[in-house]
Each structure stands twice: as C-alpha cells, then as structure tokens.
Amino acid sequence: MGEINTSRRMLRRGALCVAIGLCFAAWQPAHAANTDGSVVGRTKAGATVTVRDPGTGLTRSVTADDSGNYRFPFLPIGRYTLESSKDGKPVGDPVNVNVSLGNATTVNIGEKSGTPTELEGVSVTASSVVTAVDVTSTETATNISRDQLARLPVDQSVQSVALLAPGVNKGNAGFGGISFGGSSVAENSFYVNGLNVTDFYNRNGFSEAPFAFYQEFQVKTGGYSVEFGRTTGGVVNAVTRSGTNEFKAGTEMTFEPGAWQAQQNDRYWDGERYITSSDDRYTRTKMNVYASGPIVKDKLFFFAMYEARGYTPRNTDNTGTVMTQNDTDSGFWGAKIDWHINDKNLLELMAFSDKDKNIGSVYNYDFDTKTTSAKNDEIYSDTGGKNWNLTYTSYLTNDFSMKLMYGRNEREAFTRAQSDLECNPVARTSAVPAPGVPLGCSTSTSVQKRKDVRKQGRADFEWNLGEHLVRFGYDHEVDSSDYQRHYPGPGAFYYNIYATTPGATIENGGVVPAGYTAYVRARRYEIGGNFETTNSAYYLEDNWSITPNFLLNVGLRSDAFDNKAGNGASYIKMDNMIAPRLGFSWDLHGDGTTKIFGNLGRYYLPVANVINIKQAGGLLDERTYYAFNGYQILDRNGSPYAMPILGPQIGQVDNSQGNGTVGDLRSEVDRDMDSVYQDEAILGFQQAIDDKWSWGVSGTYRKLHNAIDDMEISATPQCGGNGYVGWVMANPGSKVTVYGDTNCDGKPDGWLTVDTSKQGWAMYDAQGNYLGQRGWKKPKRTYASMELQVDRAWDEKWAFNASYVLSWNRGNAEGPVNSDTNFDDTGRTENFDDPWVNLSSGYLPNDHRHQFKFRGTYAINKHWQVGADLVLLSGSPITGYGVGNPYDATVYHSYFICVQNCADPVSENRVYQSSPRGKERTPWTYNLGASVTYLLPVSDKNNLRVKLAVYNLLNQQRTLGVDQDLQTSVGGTSSTYLQPQRFQSPRFGQLTVSLDF
Template sequence: MKKNLSLRSALKRALQMGVSAAAVATMPLQISHAASNDGSLAGKITASDQKSLEGIEITVRNPETGFTRTVKAEPDGSYRFPFLPVGKYIVEGTRNGSTLGKLTEVTVGLGVATTADVTVNLSNVEEIFVVGTRVVRAVDVKSTESSTNLTREDLERLPVARDIQSVALLAPGLAKGDDGLCQGGNCGVSFGGSSIAENSIYINGLNVTDFYNRVGASSVPYAFYKEFEVKTGGYSVEFGRTTGGVINAVTRSGTNEFEYGTEVAWEPHSLQSSKKDRFDPDGTPRIIGSYDDYDRTSATFYASGPLIKDKLFFFALYEARDYQPNNTSDDGETFYKAKEDSGFWGAKIDWQINDKNLLELLAFSDKNEEVRDGYGFDFTDGTRGAYQETRFTDNGGLNWSATYTAYLTETFSAKALYGKNNREFSRFGQNDLECSRFRDQRGATPVDLGCSSTSAVTARDDEREAARLDFEWVLGDHQLRFGLDREVNTSEFEQHYPGPDRLLYELYVTDGPTNLFGTTLPGGTEYIRTRQNEVDGEFETVNSAYYLEDNWQITPSLLLNAGVRVEAFDNKNSDGDSYIKMDDMVAPRFGFSWDVRGDKRSKIFGNAGRYFLPVANVINIKQAGGFLDRRTYYYSGGTAIFDYNGEPNERPILGAQFAVDDSQGDGTVGDLRGEVDRDMDPVYQDELILGFQSMLDDKWSWGVRGIYRKLNNAIDDMQITSTGIICDGEPVSAGYVMANPGRPVTIYSDTDCDGVSDGWVTIDTSQHGWALRDARENYLGSDVGYTKPKRTYKALELMIDRAWDDLWSFNAVYTLSFAKGNAEGPINSDTDFGDTGRTEAFDDPWVNAGSYGYLPNDHRHQLKMRGAYALGEHWEVGGTLTAQSGRPINTTGDCNPYDGWCFFSFYIFNDSTGQYELRPRGSGGRTPWIFDLGANVTYRHSFSAADLKVTLAVYNLLNQQRTVEVYEALGSTGETRDKSYGLGTGYQSPRYGLLTVKLDF
C-alpha cells in the first residue's frame, strides 16, 4: 500500500529500517537537450554513510503501461534515462542483486528532463525503502532554454480556448497576429517581436507547420492532446527553420487500463454578445457585425487500453462537429449562412517491443469542408434577399508518423521518425463552375456584368515528407546529442479563372485609332479581350540539416551547453530544377546554467544562438511555375442577356478574332537567372538571453529574464529598374527580383543592348537599382539604392509562480519589450499582406525610406495572469487575464519627394505647403490597451463507474471590443486626405461562453 508521510516521519521510518532518505527532489526541468516528443530522467544517488556506490542499478517503471528500463549508476552515483515516453514513473534501485526498493515517483514531461536526486543509507539493503512526501521544484538548474509547459490537467482548470494557438498565448512575450492576416480562423502568433510566419509547430515530433505560407498548421482536437510545450528562446540545435518560436505538443496514449469516455462542448448563440456595427463619419457602413453569430457543438468519443498487456496499447478518438456561422459582408449588403460538419478521427498505437525497443504510430485526419450560401441583405431591417451563390472551402488532410526508439546500450540511444503531413486547400463557388467572369472596362471603374466576380479559382495540395534520426551518447560528464533531419515539402498547385472555359472576358473601347499587334482599330471600336491566366504544377522544397551538441557538467553546479546545426534549403521550380539553393548555413548555439548556491533552488542561466528561416513554398509557386498568360482579341458582337439564379446577367458575343498575345507567359518556366539573385544569402536571427530563477519556498518561485534578438538579412522581391546598363539613354530593367535588399545582387541580364540576356550583372542595391524618373516617367539619369532591413527585439520579463497543490495555483508574467526596425519580417502587418516573403517592403526604395521605428508587433507592456482555486471537493474556479498595450499606428502616403513614382511610403504631401513631410513609424500614436479577462467554474463528481466534469467558461468577460488595428493610409493633408485614416479595421472578439460536459469511464 502506498503511504503518504511527512518528510520527517519518512526519514525516521527509513532510519529504523536501516535505509534512510536524506533528501528527495524531483523537478520538472525545461532543459534544451530533451527530445521533441518525449522527455528524459536524470539524477544522482548519494550514500549517506559514505559507502561505495559500485553495483547500484536504477530502474524506472511506468505503472500504467508496465514499461521498464534499467541502467547502471556511474561510480559517483549519477544516472540518466533518455527518450522516455511522457508519463508517471516509479524509480527503484538494486545493489548487487539486493533491492533498495522504491526511491521516488516522478513525472516525465514533454521536451524536458526530470531530475531525481536521492540519498540512501546502504548499511541494510534488505528492507524496502519508503519515500516521503515529494518536493516539486520549479527551478531547473540544468536548463539553458526558455519554455512554458502545460498539461491537460493544468488547462482544464483554466478558461483557455480550445486550440493550440490560445494555449501558446499563455507564454510570455507572445501576441496574437492581426485580424487581416487570419487564415481559416488562425491569426498566427508573434514570438518575441517576430512576424507570425516564423514559427514551427510539432505534434508527436512531426512538423505540421504550414510550409506554403508558414501561417497556421494541421491541428487535432483539444481532447486528443496530452501536454504542450511552448519554446520561446534558447532552444536546442535539434530545432531549426524558425526565427520565432516552437510549439511542441504530444497526444494521449493507451495504458493497461481500459478507458473510454465522451466530452460535449457547446458554444451556443445565446451565450454570445453581439458585435458592434462600425460606421464612417459620414454614416457609411464600414463593418456591419451585429448579425454575426454562430452555434458550435462538438461531441468527442474516445477509447483506450491494452491490446496486449504491458506490450501493445491503443488510443482512438472521434470528434463529431457541427459549426454554423452566420455573418454579413462589411457593407451589410450580403448575408452568408455557412455550415461545417466534417468529423475528426485520430489514433495512436504504442508497442513496447521489449525494454530496449519502442514503436509508436500516430495517424489523424483533420479534413474539413465549409459550405456557405450567400444572399442579398438589407442590414437596416435585417431583411434577407435573393439567393446569390454557394461557395465551398476544403482544407486539411491525412497525417501520420512512425517513431522507433532503441536503447542500444546503457549510454547510447537512438530514435528514428518518418511521417507525412498533408494539408489540402481549395475554395470555389457554384457560380465559378458555371459562369465566366465578364468585366466592362469602358469606363473609369471596371464593372462586373456576369454572374461571377471571382478573380481566380485556386486548389492546392501540400504534403510534407519528414524523416529524422536522433542519437544520444553519454561519455562521463559529457552528454552528446547528434542527428539529422530532412523534409521534402511538395505543393501541387492549380490556379485559373472561373467558368467552364477558364477565361476572363473584358469589354474595351478605343479612344482613337489604336494599333493592337498589327491590327489598327478606328476610334470608338469596341473589342473583347479574353485572357487565360493559369499556373499548374508541382513545386518542391527540400530542407535538410544535421546537428551536434555537447552538454558538459563541468562541476556539480555548472553546466555548459554547446551545439551547432548546419542547414540547407533547396527551393525548386515546377520543372524540378533548383532555383533558390542555400547550404552550409552554420547555426552555433551556446548556453550555461549555474546553480548559484549548490542547493538546486536558484540559478543564473544564459544562452546565445543563431536561427535560420527557410523560404516558403509560395515563392516557388508565384515565381517559378509554368505561367500561362494568353490574351486573345476579338471584335465585339455586343452582349446577350441571360437569367442566372433569378437575376439578369450579361455575356459577351465574340466577333472575328484579330490578335493573340502570349508574350507574358507561354506555359513554360522562364529563365529565372534574371529573377533570382545568384548569390543570395539566407535570413537568420541572433539571440542573447540572460536570466535568474529562484525558489521562495517549496511552492513559490520567481524569475527574471532579459532578451535581445536581431534579425539579420531579408529575402524579398525587389523591383530592379536599373541594372547599371544604359541602352539608348534608358537603363535596362530587370523587374522584380528575389534577393537580399541592401546587399549586392547578381542576376543574368542584357549587357550589350541587343534585348537578350547574355551575361551576369552585379548591382549593389545599397547604392543602386532604382532608376529615378519624373512624374511623366522620363529617366532623370541617375539611380538610388535600398535601405537594409533591420529588426531588433529587446525585452525584460518578470515572473512569479505558485505550483498547483490540489488547492490553488497562480502565475503572473510582466513583459517590457521594444520591437524596432524598418521590416517586420516575411509578413507585413502594416498592409495585411500575407504572401510570405513577397511583401511591399522593398517594392521600391521609398517604402522603407525613413521608416525606422517601432514595428507592428511592438506591444510595450504586457501582463499575463492565470490561476485556479479549489472550492472543496467538487468545485473549482479559474481565471486568466491579459493586459496588453496597443500597437503603433503609422501615417502613410502614396508618393515621395524624390521622383515621380507613387506607391506606399512614409512621406505625406502637405496641401498647404506643397511639400512632402516624413512621418516616421508610429507617428499616428497607438491603438488602445486591451484587457481580456476569462473565467470558468467547474463541478466534478465521481460515481462508482464514471467521473463527471461540467465546466462553464466565459471568454472576454468584460465584453471589450476595443480597436486592435486601424487603417493607416492618410495619403496627404487637407481636403485630399483619405477620410478613412485612423478608422478601425480589426477589433476584439465579443464575449462568448462555452459549456463542456465530460464523462470518463
């Protein structure tokens, strides 16, 4: 029978038996050299009677699965178990065949190492050792990284939305991305000033990050997760391909006990507050949201248990879903009624082949389909009009992985993973299948005449093939970790115009005599241009790396961590040829942890490291595909009227064909040497962290951490309008080139003015590359360069934490941060531009001219608090609070004072002076502070055969709907200013409630 004793009584009893426990400490460590989908256990046995420790063996045993593993302790009593599955373990000891009994119980967490140091009396080894009350310490004196670990049990006590992004946002220094960049409900997360497209997400060691745009990831239901780890800095060389952070999660597994259960989660319309309607100053509707609502229900069923006791286990889950959102267009003229009812399934198999070999299999499908009907609408009285069309959005896919772990010797272990991550995406309407788009271009503003206004129909299938090997080898005081990983990311992409013939029809009229491709048209001639614009192909990117790391315990109080990761990125065009290839990228990382007083209650730690970011697949597709752009010209025969969905529409009548032009793209891959820098350097970030942590008592701890991050380099599309070659008084232009802004760019171009590319040209874009022209496009005879990208993040974090003790817990983190520079990263929140790596930041030199300042992810002050309290045996309450200062507001214009080019810039034209004025970043002030308060109450009751849990959670309890994003384009001052400047474009979501009923058998 297990006995719960105070430490004093346990010591007294053990001494009476001849075996004593002088100290037992088990600590959930957050150490940078733990595995990505499991954990590890390390510790030291000390003999209180100074006897030799030779012959002592340590065994860990998971009582739920029967898994056991035994190692010999080193002569000094130290021991280590690598690659342990997450779970609870009993630690036992033997010496020369005689038992020392149970030494302690530990919980091995995800991605961390747990330490159990035990002192024993070896005078009598025939008696069973009884452990005292376990002391859990929050300070990990062997950790050099920064991370936040949360279990399912932790989260069940808190009002946290049921998705991995909301869990991650509990960590310090993280902020939600802008509404304008949300994809499929996922708005992304900014880690430490980085953009939302710089993170990596893992499930059971499988990378499930969206590699098309690097925003979002494959997902599983809340009930399938077991534990989460959010890495915010200083992480091991095992992880790469991120300059933001890592979200690491592991799913549930089966045990020797048959278990099953169900959970129903209901977000009813009745527990939602209404969105506020927003209007322009003149009363024009800007964002009509008062008719937006939804009902969401999910019913989860799971079962788990042994297929073969102590050997083979299963966990299976199915979630039935019903989501019915209603919303209007921003102008309130269209009402959308949607439905999603696709179910999720997931399964995990764990095979403990023997105590030296483990195999786990994971599979899940997150496929989903949304069907959305559109109707005419009058928001003034809520009247729904005629049916317009039905649109379909499909996403998600099948994901699986197999992980094999081998304990080859007591000091050498290996792990191998292979898997596939699939994400499909397509969006189209019934009108898109049946109707071609027809636009009237005869006036100043184009007008859609047909029954489709869709600009393009797109379908994409992204598949990641992932493989990795990880090894661990302990040599005395050195723990060596090394391995390699390789990902082949393939995107099958198709894009074309709507309609059965995939053509865009446009009606034009000539102002005067016009020559089109050899045919002269008199003034007033109407003609039709059809356009076939298509990209269709398979695009592949290969990312590979190998790493080596040494964790050296120099003294019992000082740990040094030194590692290096060598990366390679290879982006290929649709013909399978490399066109952006970067290798031999060396990422060194160093860390230390010093147990200041040698009592494992306080530490000073720090690390320095470099992190590289790969090029997203969207770049391959947008630039390196077989692009077809065929334009065919016909005389107009007028238009015909036809009825579609009860509404009259027009279609063109084609006359005789008189010209064809496919010079813009003939369906083949072009010569990309003129569009990509031959010697392009990668994007990378350097990071420095220094911190201190200490225990206040056995439950309370506090800490402080300083962080410095610097982004080095950028890869973006730059517009090169001057290569330095002058032909007939005009500079040779290269168009948009993927390159490193502010650095030398080498491209293949025309060097002898014959109109044909024939040689390499190098342009120092810090000085040259943009031809200056006047307002009439006349070349002014000189050029200018581009500003180098800059981004730094400086932060100070203060933390206090009280561990849960079956009564209450509390955690609070305050972050003071400064995110400054002239480039946010591969995503641009200033303009909500979401094509990763193709922002407007370097489309011309004036976008970044004078733009150095505080960046969109600069939230100066951030306070996050969470806690839970047990009100007796059955009731619990929990709460979360985020108080965050607003983001900077820019004031942007169209033109600049240096040439006639008009685009996006930080210069504003002053109507009264006739001069341009520089408005630096943040000159428009900041958005208001936001306060997000959540609360929940839980009732628990155990019956003879089941455990019941009922929770009511309310999010944004205060129903604050403050502005989080505004329109930043002023244009100019005076009467010509943009009247929408400063008006909100994004707001906090209204209050809503979630009722959850859970039964476990």
C-alpha cells in the same frame, strides 16, 4: 539554550531543503527530445536505478557511474516510479516522478531514512530529492498539460494554448496567426509527436489534431536546442494521448450556442455604417468519444478517438446586403498505437485527420427587415488532410540511445462556387458611392485548389560520455505543393473601384482624366503547377558538466534549403547554413533552488513554397486601369447586382508582377543569395521560493539579418538606366549577382553584379532623362524585452501564474509578411518594391510595449473549481501610408505624403513630407476569461466533469487594427484614414461536459 535553538534552526532548514529537493547538488545534463522527457540524478555509485511506468509496465534499468550519476533519456511522458538498489539492498525510498514534455526531472536518491519527517505541515523524506528548478535547461519554455487546461478557461485550440506563454500575441493582421517575441506570424514551427505540421506554403498556420487528442504542450519562446530549426519565431511542440494496461473509454461534448454570444457591434464612420456584423452568429457543437487500453498487456496499447463537429456560422457582408450561411459537418479522428517490443525498444504509430468540408449558402439580405431572399450561390471549401508518423526508440546500450521517425503531413485547400463561371468579384472603397444593390454576383474572390504534402524523416541519437552528453541527428523533409488559382467570372477578372481626384496619378503611373472621381482596376491573377522544396539539417550538441554546478551547452546545426520551380529545377538553393548555439546553466548555490542561465544562438528561416509558385511558376498578374463610368444593374436568378461601367483606359497595362511565363530564372534570382537568419541572446534568473512558489526574470535580444524578397532592379552599373533587369528575388541592400545585359545591347549575355545598397534603381526627371541610381537600405529588425514571471504550482487547492513583458520591436521590415498593409504573400512584401519604401525605421506592427498575463484556478471544495485568465496588452503602432515619394516613383504604401502641388504632372514640382512609422497606436485591449467547473466521481471509474467557460467576459470589442492609408493617390487624402477595421471578438460562452469510464 542558544546551541539548542541553533540546532533546531539548522534541522528546520535541512528538512525544508529535503522537502523542495535541495539537498543533493550533483546533476547531469538533462536535455530531452521533442516527443518525450528524461529523468536524471545521483545515487550511490554502482547502484542499479530502475524506472517503471505503472500504467504500461515499461521498465528500464541503468547502473550509476563511479560518481553516482544516472540518466534515463527518451522516456514517454507520464508518471513513473523510480527506485535505486545496490547489492540487493534498497538505496532510499521509491519515488513517484512526473516526466513532462521536453524537460528533465532531476531525482537524487540517498540513504534510506525510514519514517518521513513532518515539518510545518509538509511531509518530507530525506531519502529522495526532486529538484524544484530545472537547473539543466538553457531555454525559455512553457509547459501546459491536459489537466491544467481542464481547470482553466482556455478555448479549444493550439493557438489559444500558445497564447498563455509570455511574449506570445495574436498577429495584428486580418490573416491572423501568432507572433513570438516580435517576429511576424510567418516564422513559427508546430510539431505533433515529432511530426512537423507547419504550413510550408505560406508558413502561417498548421495542421491540428482534435483538441482532446493532445496530452501536453510545450511552447518554446527562445533558446531552443539545435534539434529545432527552420524558425526565427517560436516553436509549439505537442504530444498526444496513449493507451495503458487499463481499459478506458469516455466522451466529451462541447456546446457554443448562438444565444450565449454577445452581439457584435456594427461600425459607423461619418454617420454611415461601413461594417455590418450585428446579425452575425454561429452555433458550434463537438462530441468526441474515445477508447484506450491494452491489446496485449504490458506490450501493445491503443488509443482511438473520433470527433463529430457541427459548425453553422452566418455572416453578412459589410454593406448588410448579402448573408452567407455556412454548414460544416465533419468527422475528425486521432489514433495512437504503442508497441513495447521489450524494455529497450519501443515502436509507436500516430495518425490523425483534420479534413473539413464546408458549404456556404449565399442569399440576398435586407438588413433593415432582417430577411433573406432566394439563394443565389453556394461556396464549397475543403481543408485539412490526413497525417501520420512512425517512431522507433531504442536503448542500444545504457549510454547510447536512438530515435528514428518517418511521417507524412497533408494540407488541402480547395475553394469554389457555383457562380465561378459567370460572376466576377467586385469591390469598392467606402469613399465610392454604393449602387444600392450588391456589387457583383459573386462573394468569392478566388478559385483555388492546393494540396501540400510533407514527407519527413529524422534520426536522433544521444550518447552519455560521463561529463559529456553528446546529442546528434539528421532531419530531412520534402515539401511539395500542387497548386491552381484564378479569379472567378468571365475573363477571370477582379474589379476594384477606388476613389480619386481628376489629374491624380494612380499606381501604374497613369493620370486620371478630367471629370472622373473614381477609377477601376481590372486584375487577372493566374498560376498553376507542382512545386517542391527540400529541407535538410544535421546537428551536433555537447552538454558538458564542467563542474557539478555548471553546465555548458555547445551546439551546431547545418541547414540546407532547395526551393524548386515547376520544372523541377532549383530556384533558390542554399546550404551550409551554420547555426551555432551556446548556452549555460549555473546552479548558483549548488542546491537546485536558484539558477542563472544564458543562451546565444542563430536560427535560419526557410523560403516558403509560395515563392516557388508565384515567382517561378508562370505567374500572370495583369492589371488594367479604367475611369469609372458608374454602375450597370444586371440580374442573376431574380437577384439584381451591379457591375462597374468601364470608361477610358488609364495608362498602360501593368504585368510587371508576372506576365504568365517562367523567364530565365538566372535573371530572377540572385546567384549568391544569403539566407534569412536571426541571432538571439538570452540571460535569465530563476529561483524556487518553496515547494510551490517560484519566480524568474530574463532579458532577450533578437536581431534579424537579411531578407529574401522581390525587388525591381531597373539599372545596372554597366548600362545605367538602360540596364533593366526586372523583378529579382534577392537580399535587398546587398550585392546581387544575376544574369543580364553586360554590353548594353538590350540582351542578357552574362553575369553582372549590382551593389543594391548603392545602385539598382534608375531615377528620371519629368522629361524622362536619366538622373542616376539609388540603392536600398538593408532590412533590419531588433527585439529587446524584459520578462518577469511568478508561478505557484497546483496543490489540489489553487494555482497561479503571472507574467509581465516589457519589449521594444524596431526596424524597417516586419519580416516575410506585412501586417500593417494586410499583405500575406510570405517573402513577396512591399517592403523593397523601390528604395524609398523601406526608408522609414520605427516601431514595427508586432510591437506591444506592455504585456500582462494572469491565470489561475481555485478549488472551492472537491466538487467545485473556478478559473480565470486575464490578458492586458498595450496597442500596436499605426503608420499613415502615402503614395509616391520626392523622387520618381508612384508606389502605393510609401512613407511619404504629398502636401503641395500634388496635381502637378511634373513630379519634381510636388512637395512631399515624411510620414514615419508608428506615429500613433491602437488602444490597449483587455480580455478576461472565467470558468466554473463541477467535478463528480460517479463511481470508482466514472468521472464527470462539467465546465462552463465565458470568454471575453467584459465583452470588450476594442479596435485591433485600423485603415492606415493616409493617401490612396498622390495628394488624395483618404477620408477613411484611421477607420477601425478589426476588433476583439465579442463575449461567448462554452459548455464542456466530459465523462470518463
């Protein structure tokens, strides 16, 4: 009896192994390109393995090698049938295989077994095995399909999809964006069908196709292959829908009525309303129609979509005196053509447009009576553009494949208003008394026009050499920006009114005259030209199956960046940036259920085009300061408005940030500058519990090296305080070589080197005596995390995913932007304006200690489904910024506050104390989304889906960001420090109705 029980246990275990794909251990490297997937596995040696897409007729066949290994690279994502045969006889049973984006599906086909075996309600077939864990992958990534999104309460945007991945969060600044693994929002890359659509001007944003045009997303959070680069954050990779042999059509309508939105809260501080938002509303409608099918059966297919959008938001200004009613009525479209020239050659053309036009009508508004007066302005904005790429895929031999791609990505940004010729923008801090009428007659703060065009080409190759899978390629893009910008109004000035105290020292070093409690900054900011950047890279990768259970991934990428000035000359040029990547995956038990994986990699970040424009484009940034003499009430079109009355000028005109000319670039750029790069280490474990459940844990460590930023070199080793160079793009804390004054006669005459870790900043006493030099600290940023994830796959009944990330993000520099001070000029931060700004190390703005994410779907019956998505996020650090430092500078946003003798004009008599990073935190946030979906098969081909989703169901409107200015002038404590400024969006409802024919 004991032997019988033992045999039964062995049979049960063996059948379960087959059920979840565990019985055949041998596998090959299984990397996939950025637009498709692959199928690999093992069968009988010499067998012919055939994969076929039933929808398009695409058929490919290969011959298994002497060990029975086979591989199908570069397969378009979709569902396939796989079968094996030898000598005209089938080997095993045909298998249905799902090919997903960027992944490999491992299928082992053995001897034909006949009737499937029934085991505990699970149907198993011993002839084929599909592994439950991808034991060939060394990266951390999350795949989200169109079908999954239809079952979940996920808003219709790429950013919302990316936020489903562990460790991905919204940025903590007013300019938005998403943060991957502690990186800033300006370090990510976005692709659609292999086309890079990342905003290269400021690197915060991307071009978006109509959301219903996407088929699948892959969110890469670490360890990605050498074919991906130009990012120290994360990668969002998407592919679009395609046509098949079946004619299909459909429509989808999305409604977000204003009545389904919870009222935003007005915000009060010291009893006064400082943010007026309770009257803000919007209505959004979208309707798309699509058609797809064969142009020539089994050969030529099309997919086409058009989406009409209506978006009509209305928003008040913070004082509640101006109402802007916007109207967007744009048509977005997407199209895809697939030509299967034959089974070994494919050609596809993808195109989409996200061009959008908006008109904002501006009215005077009475918050108390909820009434608007006559329209006094109109603001026009054009964004987006057309995008396309052409991709050719070829199976040159059974072991050698090629993919070629060329494409174009456009992004336009053009904002202007009717009032631009006659109205200057005016703003005030809340501590300055309000005039009782609107400030200025313009709600626009800039007149700017920009068109960014990326021309991209790449070639990718894959060569199967037995135990070695070799992948290599070349990627090249030319990114050009045509740019014009200035402030509106006479003289193109922007007036800002700040509260202060008599005798206080303001940011240009001037002293506020007696009797004045506020001052005005009149700023001109103008730039224009055409600017180009060329990025290129080679990569080589070997995926070596050292043993049947152990894969070693060895890769090398060489990047080159060339940012050019308006005259076409190289401004910042770097090449031979070698990025090694080393990864491994160990199929621990040799059965495909459990793997240990790891990855070491280096990643380089390119310089954004905004640097070319503002540092090498003749930037005029002129700031003049005046005492504030009250308001002058004027009239425009029957509407009163207030302008500041300028008192006596305070200090000198400051044009140190740009005097309108392109200087000698040799004096503005470090000749031997190093690039910005990040090193990353990942170690992880993943296990399949059964055919549905899996779990994993991983640890990640990231360290950012270098920064490219502007720093003011005011002293040199040769000439001391007389060796002023000016603002230089360089690596702070490193040796900087620029063209300057070597013989101390006041004229640049040769190359000089300044070790900015020790020198470069001239210090003076109150009498102007030179005291010596000081250097900068090197930038540093580290991120360490532990990630735990549990997943249950959808089985037509329910699905569930949960993740927890514990992380620490420390350093003295967030990255190329400053979230905590809301500064989004990528690469021109305040971090290194003087040596004392970056003295403080601590927790950085994107540090969230705890991140919980839960999502799932449950099918009540075949017609009804419910879904939920819950995110719990701990708060981000708050820093109390001061002005000035214990030495000689009066720079805004310093890590010192004056506590004694602050009005003393002799700076060394003042007493400062440190104000470290992250001494307080914003509160935890909770965001729950819920959905109910009704499904009805109208007929065999007509399927109706109705989904009602509610986002932020509990209507949490917690604080996301606060005023971090503890002092706005030396010793002048700000009354609005810690004032909440950014909040969770209120609850809103969304109804989506789709019908497929």
